[in-house]
Amino acid sequence: MTTTPTLARSVGTAPATRFAGLLPSDPLLLRLSLLTLLNAFGRGLFFPVSVLYFTRIVGLGATSVGVGLTVAGLFGIAAGVPAGWASDRWGRRPVLTLLWAGCGVLLAAYTVVGSYAAFLATAIGYAALCQASMGVRNALYADVLPVRTRVEGRAHLRMVTNVGMGLGGAFGALALQVDSRPGYTVLILADAVAFVVSGWLVHRLPAGAAPRPAADAPREGRLRAVRDLPYLAVTCLNAVLALQYSLLEVGLPLWIVRHTQAPRWSAALVMILNCVLVALLQVRATRGVEDLPGAVRAMRRSGLLLALACAVFACTAGLSPLWGLGVLLVGAVVQVLAEVLSAAGGWTVGYGLADARAQGVYQGVFNSGQAAATMAAPALVTVTAIDHGAAGWAVLGVLFVAAGLGVGPAVRRARRDAWRGEGGAE
Known part of the structure; x- marks a missing residue:
């Protein structure tokens, strides 16, 4: 059986780093923060305007x-x-550079799309490259962040991402107000430039910061992640907890409009509150989550908190506008606590159960699980909470609790298999 270390070994040489501010003092983490900020700002520009651009400017049906x-x-x-x-084979830096440069080119192509066929081809290419880049980026983090500070470093970079997305979204709102082809075009091209420059910054990372993975990885083991059933089980449970993101972005706005008397702008207020609290709490939430037992506890608590948030949201139906808004905000705070815990726990298990010699494939699998959850979540939330009210919220709550409680046995199984693999290898 292929050796699978229970904790991925960092091959980077970066020292332990302070994460007190938005831009840290460690030179390597500073570079990662800057390219993360730029990339997130660009995505924040395009995210709120994408659908309206295709429908109102290009003229496609919703x-x-x-x-x-x-x-x-x-x-x-x-x-x-x-x-x-590919990143395991040829290295993270060149692959991520090419992926982000490709994203920039395809984004720029959106500005000249004039037919549905062109839109579909461009959207497929962009989604493939953009989604692929996330797993490679996470593998890059595994290379450059020391094990003892890796989760805290990821938390810091997530904080930077939230700030960048928030700033980009604010400028995107201006384009929505102008609602013209030139306004949308400027934002799309700005996002394209952000991708290309981010790729250039990755390429400019010190050569020793992101070395190619260990050469001792057996050829047949490079795709082991897709056959690693215990790791796939953990990936699926993490994906269930990741449903909460679409719950906040899609489900809650629909719930507010259809089932509560709270002001419609409550949805925007909840999103702003989420961004602010995640930025404030994510680094703190990593304390005690640096190892697998701590990650299991965090994800178990996250599942319980998500169930509580579902119950709180369900209670808003029929309340007066003021009370409805207040209870929504309480539920949003509970959901944020669950979010930062599940994110920290997910990073630890995603890295800690992976074969360090094939982090690229393992992170690709783990990130694909979250992507699948993001795609499936809107339909799931609609057929549960939106269509069936409190009973639907209860179903979601049970699902979250089951996923949180299931992480522990799944991680123990994965560690046991890894231990046997090491023993067999010896």
Whole structure:
């Protein structure tokens, strides 16, 4: 059986780092923060305007755009493993540089799309490259962040991502207000430039910061992640907990409009509150989650907190506007606590159960699980909470609790298999 270390070994040489501010003092983490900030800012620009651009400016039907983006999402899920394999084979820096440069080119192509066929082809290409880049990026983090500070470093970079997305979204809102082709075009091209420059910054990382993976990885083991059933089980449970992101972005706005008397702008307020609290709490949430037992506890608590958040959201039906808003905010705070715990725990198990010699493929698999959850979540939330009210929220709550409680046995199974593999290898 192929050796699978229970904790991925970092091959980077970066020292322990302080994460007190947005831009840290460690030179390597500073570079990662800057390229993360730039990339997130660009994505924040395009995220709020994408659908309106295709429908109002390009002239495509809303249903056609939705179907096209769903198809593109399927290609994105499938792209994670091949890109991870490529990064294991040729290195993270060149592969991530090419992926982000490709994203920039395809984004720029959106500005000249004039037919549905062109839109679909461009959307598929962009989704595949963008989704593939996330797993490679995570593998890059595994290379450059020391094991003892890896989770805290990921938390810091997530904080930077939230800030960048928030700033980009604010500028995107200006384009929505202008609502013209030139305004949308400027934002799309700005996002394209952000991708290309981010790729250039990755290419400019010190040569020793992201070395090629160990050469001792057996050829037949490079795709082991797709056959590693215990790791796949953990990936699926983490994906269930990741449903919460679409719950906040899609389910809650629909719930507010259809089932509560809270002001419609409550959805925007909840999103702002989420961004602010994640930025404030994510680094702190990593304390005690640096090892697998700590990650299991964090993910178990996350499942319980998500169930509590579902119950709180369900209680808002029929309340007065003021009370409804207040209870929504309480539920949003509970959901944020669950989010930062599940994110920290997910990073630890995703890295800690992976074969360090094939982090690219393993992170591609792990990230594909989250991508699948993101794609499936809107339909799931609609057929549960939106269509069936409190009973639907209860179903979601049970699902979250089951996933949180299931992480422990799945991780123990994965560690036991890894231990046997090490013993067999010796």
